[in-house]
Amino acid sequence: MSKGGIILKKIVIVEDDLFMREELASIFMKEKYAISCITCFQHTSKDILKESPDLVILDINLPGATGFEICRTVKQKSSVPLLVLTSRDQMRDELHALNLGADEYLTKPCHKDRLLARVSNLLRRYEGRNHxxxxxxxxxxxxxxxxxxxxxxxxxxxxxxxxxxxxxxxxxxxxxxxxxxxxxxxxxxxxxxxxxxxxxxxxxxxxxxxxxxxxxxxxxxxxxxxxxxxxxxxx
Amino acid sequence: MSKGGIILKKIVIVEDDLFMREELASIFMKEKYAISCITCFQHTSKDILKESPDLVILDINLPGATGFEICRTVKQKSSVPLLVLTSRDQMRDELHALNLGADEYLTKPCHKDRLLARVSNLLRRYEGRNHxxxxxxxxxxxxxxxxxxxxxxxxxxxxxxxxxxxxxxxxxxxxxxxxxxxxxxxxxxxxxxxxxxxxxxxxxxxxxxxxxxxxxxxxxxxxxxxxxxxxxxxx
DNA sequence: TATAACACTTACAGTTATTGAAAGATTTAA
DNA sequence: TTAAATCTTTCAATAACTGTAAGTGTTATA
CATH class of the missing domain: 1.10.10.10 (Winged helix-like DNA-binding domain superfamily/Winged helix DNA-binding domain)
Incomplete structure (x- = not known):
C-alpha cells in the first residue's frame, strides 16, 4: 500500500569506519534502499530503533559498547532483521552473534552481490510477517x-x-x-x-x-x- | 464490532459526595453503562484520562483542584464528551464551563431521565466521529x-x-x-x-x-x- | 545588498512514564 | 494447617516528553 512514490525499504548501517560506511551506503542506495547511518556510538541501539528500519547492518567492532551488546538489545526490543558484518571470522563469534538473535553473519571483505543477496533474502523472509x-x-x-x-x-x-x-x-x-x-x-x-x-x-x-x-x-x-x-x- | 459480549460504553463519574456518587453509579449501571468512579482528587484529570472513558460526568465543586481546571485539562488532552453536573446554577458558571469545552451543563438536583437522555444524546453525537x-x-x-x-x-x-x-x-x-x-x-x-x-x-x-x-x-x-x-x- | 521579521535548530532542565526490586499479603493444593 | 506459588503495593532509577532559552538561518522588501 503506498501513495505517490513506492515506499523504500529502510536500512540502518552501523559501522564506525567512515570509508566502509560510505561504501556500504552507496552500494545500497544504488539498489534503491533508503539508508541511515549511525555515526555516534553512545546510544547505538536506541538510535537504531528510533529509525524504525526494515533491516540493520551491524559491525561488531565498534568504539564503546560492543556490537554483541547492541545486537542483543536490538533483537530483544524489536523483531527487525539484523545482519552482522564483521572482520572477525572466529567461529565462536559467529555462534555468539547468532545466539544473540542475529539473522545473518558475514565476514569482511564481503562481495557486494553476496551482501545484496543476503539482504534482499532477509527482507523477503520478514515480509509476510504480519503487522x-x-x-x-x-x-x-x-x-x-x-x-x-x-x-x-x-x-x-x-x-x-x-x-x-x-x-x-x-x-x-x-x-x-x-x-x-x-x-x-x-x-x-x-x-x-x-x-x-x-x-x-x-x-x-x-x-x-x-x-x-x-x-x-x-x-x-x-x-x-x-x-x-x-x-x-x-x- | 465486538466479540462474545457487547462492548459497553464507559462512563467516569467525578463526584466527591459519596451518596450522590453511588446514586449516579447505580442509575447508570442499571442502564448498562460501565462505570468508574474517581474517589481521590489529587490527580483527577490524569486519572480520568487513564480510564479512557466514553464520557465523563464531572462535579464542579471538588476538594482540591477546581472542577473548571479539570474540565479544561481533560478537554484539552482528549476529545471525550464531558458533562458538568453541579449544584451551582449561576449563568456565568455555565458559560465558563461551556467555554472550557464542556459539552453539557446540568444543575442538581437533576431528574434521572433528563440526565440519561443527555448522556445518550452526547454519546450518539460523538459516535460517528471517526477513530x-x-x-x-x-x-x-x-x-x-x-x-x-x-x-x-x-x-x-x-x-x-x-x-x-x-x-x-x-x-x-x-x-x-x-x-x-x-x-x-x-x-x-x-x-x-x-x-x-x-x-x-x-x-x-x-x-x-x-x-x-x-x-x-x-x-x-x-x-x-x-x-x-x-x-x-x-x- | 542590507535589514528586520520570521522561521528553524540545538541544548538543557523540569516533569512524567516506565521499569525492576523489595517486602509483604493472599491464594492454592495437599 | 502449612508451604509453595502467586499477587499487590511501594519505591527509586532510568528514559521519554516537554517548554524555555539562546543562537542560527531564511525570506521579503526597501
Missing part, C-alpha cells in the same frame, strides 16, 4: 503495541505489549513463564519471577480499563493463558 | 496517535500527534498557528510561538523516519500545510 495479531476482535499492532478492541484503542507500554503479543499469538493456549522470559528479557535463564508478575498485574489492569477483564488466567506452576472469548474456558 | 483520519494512505489513530504509513507504524508523542491530526484533517490546506495553539494548549492567546516550532521540528523529524519528508510546508506568516501526495504543490 498485527488478531484474535476474536482483539487486535494488536506488533510494532507499536497499540491495542484495538471494538471502538477503543490504547498503546501498551513495551513490556505489557510483549506479554500481550505472546498471549494473543497463543490464545487459549498456555504461554509458559520461560516463553515470557525469553520474549521480555531475551533469556530463558532465571530472572526474578516477580518482575514478570508485576508486569502481568499491570497488563491485567490495563486490559480492565478496556473491559477485557478476567481474560488472563493463571496456570499454576506453568504460566498464563489468554481466554479469547468471554465465557469460554479451556485448560 | 482515524486518513489521507492518501497516511492514517492516524486520533486517540493513541499511532500513525500508519504503508507497512510502517509509529506512535507519536501527544503534541506531535495533535499537530499531525490537525494537518491531516486539513490536508493540502493551511492550518493557522492559532488553530495549533487552540488544539495543543487550549487557547488562542499568545503562547511562545517557539514552542510550536520546536514541536513542528520534532514532528518533521519523526515523519522523516518513515519517509514522509518534506510533507509539511511553511506558509510564512500564516501557518503550515501538509502536502498529501509526494510531488504535489498547493498554496
Amino acid at each position: 498485527f495479531v488478531e484474535v476474536q476482535g482483539i487486535r494488536l499492532d506488533r510494532k507499536t503495541y497499540t491495542l484495538y478492541v471494538g471502538e477503543r484503542s490504547i498503546v501498551l507500554p513495551e513490556n505489557q505489549g510483549k506479554i500481550m503479543e505472546l498471549l494473543l499469538s497463543h490464545s487459549d493456549d498456555i504461554v509458559t513463564k520461560e516463553m515470557f522470559f525469553k520474549k521480555l528479557w531475551g533469556t530463558t535463564e532465571y530472572i526474578d519471577e516477580n518482575a514478570l508478575q508485576v508486569n502481568m498485574t499491570r497488563l491485567k489492569k490495563t486490559l480492565g480499563s478496556i473491559f477485557l477483564n478476567e481474560r488472563i488466567i493463571t496456570i499454576r506452576g506453568k504460566g498464563y493463558c489468554l481466554v479469547s472469548s468471554e465465557g469460554m474456558k479451556n485448560d | 482515524f483520519v486518513e489521507v492518501q494512505g497516511i492514517r492516524l489513530d486520533r486517540k493513541t496517535y499511532t500513525l500508519y504509513v504503508g507497512e510502517r507504524s509509529i506512535v507519536l508523542p501527544e503534541n506531535q500527534g495533535k499537530i499531525m491530526e490537525l494537518l491531516l484533517s486539513h490536508s493540502d490546506d493551511i492550518v493557522t498557528k492559532e488553530m495549533f495553539f487552540k488544539k495543543l494548549w487550549g487557547t488562542t492567546e499568545y503562547i511562545d510561538e517557539n514552542a510550536l516550532q520546536v514541536n513542528m521540528t520534532r514532528l518533521k523529524k519523526t515523519l522523516g523516519s518513515i519517509f514522509l519528508n518534506e510533507r509539511i510546508i511553511t506558509i510564512r506568516g500564516k501557518g503550515y500545510c501538509l502536502v498529501s501526495s509526494e510531488g504535489m504543490k498547493n498554496d
